[in-house]
Amino acid sequence: MKQQERVSYILEKFNAEAFRAHLIDWFKKEQRILPWRENQDPYRVWVSEIMLQQTRVDTVIPYFNHFMEQFPTPEALASAPEQDVLKAWEGLGYYSRARNLQNAVREVVEHYEGKVPDNKEQLGDLKGVGPYTKGAILSIAYDQAEPAVDGNVMRVLSRILLVEEDIAKASTKTLFESLVRELISKEDPSAFNQGLMELGAIICTPKSPSCMLCPVQDECRAFSEGKEGELPIKSKKKKQKKQPFVALFIENEKGEVLVEQRPSNGLLASLWQYPMVPISEIAESDIPDWFRGEYGITIDIDSTIDHVHHVFSHLIWDMSVKRAQVRKGTLDRENARFVSKEQIQKYPFPVSHQKIHKHLSFN
DNA sequence: TAGACGTGGTA
DNA sequence: TTACCAAGTCT
Numbered sequence: 001m002k003q004q005e006r007v008s009y010i011l012e013k014f015n016a017e018a019f020r021a022h023l024i025d026w027f028k029k030e031q032r033i034l035p036w037r038e039n040q041d042p043y044r045v046w047v048s049e050i051m052l053q054q055t056r057v058d059t060v061i062p063y064f065n066h067f068m069e070q071f072p073t074p075e076a077l078a079s080a081p082e083q084d085v086l087k088a089w090e091g092l093g094y095y096s097r098a099r100n101l102q103n104a105v106r107e108v109v110e111h112y113e114g115k116v117p118d119n120k121e122q123l124g125d126l127k128g129v130g131p132y133t134k135g136a137i138l139s140i141a142y143d144q145a146e147p148a149v150d151g152n153v154m155r156v157l158s159r160i161l162l163v164e165e166d167i168a169k170a171s172t173k174t175l176f177e178s179l180v181r182e183l184i185s186k187e188d189p190s191a192f193n194q195g196l197m198e199l200g201a202i203i204c205t206p207k208s209p210s211c212m213l214c215p216v217q218d219e220c221r222a223f224s225e226g227k228e229g230e231l232p233i234k235s236k237k238k239k240q241k242k243q244p245f246v247a248l249f250i251e252n253e254k255g256e257v258l259v260e261q262r263p264s265n266g267l268l269a270s271l272w273q274y275p276m277v278p279i280s281e282i283a284e285s286d287i288p289d290w291f292r293g294e295y296g297i298t299i300d301i302d303s304t305i306d307h308v309h310h311v312f313s314h315l316i317w318d319m320s321v322k323r324a325q326v327r328k329g330t331l332d333r334e335n336a337r338f339v340s341k342e343q344i345q346k347y348p349f350p351v352s353h354q355k356i357h358k359h360l361s362f363n
Numbered sequence: 364t365a366g367a368c369g370t371g372g373t374a
Numbered sequence: 375t376t377a378c379c380a381a382g383t384c385t
Contacts, residue, residue: 054380206380
């Protein structure tokens with residue numbers, strides 16, 4: 001069946017009128033007070049939407065407030081050093097969001113006079129702005145009737161409309177976008193889209209949804225059939241692969257510590273870390289030789305001082321942290337440097353390596 | 364299409 | 375502890 005036929009079939013006999021009205025009334029009454037809801041400033045909406053990608057509201061709030069203080073306008077963000085932006089993002093995760101956001105904002109400042117585009121073509125061309133974020137900005141900041149389909153929306157609508165397609169599939173997301181195009185309120189698309197997400201966050205939660213409090217219970221097909229606990233359908237993801245490392249906490253004679261910047265693409269791009277030796281490739285006994293070759297420095301390794309187990313979405317780092325001293329040699333590596341324990345505070349580190357900071361002693 | 368890309372909260 | 379998740383995007 002073609003997708004448009006599927007849409008028509010699903011919405012046949014569905015009381016969209018009542019659904020819209022109940023959802024919007026509820027949202028206007030029950031919505032949470034959140035910093036990015038203070039006004040409709042497209043820049044604020046944009047920053048909030050990027051931060052909220054795959055990230056909890058409670059986690060985002062302090063980051064958002066600080067970020068808006070430090071970079072209140074597109075111009076402020078565009079002219080900031082990238083390292084400052086990454087430092088403001090430190091601990092939030094998915095760091096390419098920060099780089100993409102800054103690059104896109106620079107684009108807006110250069111080509112659109114600092115005004116966030118209000119059309120889907122220009123918006124969608126911006127780095128890091130995908131179908132969801134595009135629709136969120138257009139509906140929330142510009143009151144346009146565009147779908148903004150995220151995980152909440154798919155969960156809520158899969159229950160309301162009893163859609164049993166796998167929401168992990170891309171084709172299912174486009175199905176929901178088509179459904180929202182039919183359902184969305186033309187009078188208040190912002191309240192409709194946000195209401196759908198708010199409902200998913202507060203009432204129509206993944207586990208044990210609060211159906212007794214739901215403003216659209218009467219319109220919910222899953223509830224009427226007792227299937228709310230079985231939806232949405234979502235295929236499992238794979239287990240993370242384990243990667244063993246030795247992380248080196250290396251001090252020189254001045255008491256400075258060796259840190260290095262990661263490559264500008266891939267995992268934790270452009271963030272800083274303590275040197276890491278992949279134990280699956282380098283035997284532990286070969287570390288001093290390997291290190292001399294890579295960094296130009298001879299080190300004396302002593303005891304293991306810590307063990308850091310860090311879980312990512314797709315892999316796991318197991319790091320034995322070893323203390324070491326510089327014996328001789330000059331650092332011969334572009335992306336690495338010895339840094340004092342005061343200076344190191346300015347560098348953006350991933351959480352996995354912040355766990356190693358506690359071995360910095362200030363005596 | 365499926366895997367890369369972070370982190371912290373919760374059952 | 376394990377597993378899943380939370381307002382996705384890029385390749």
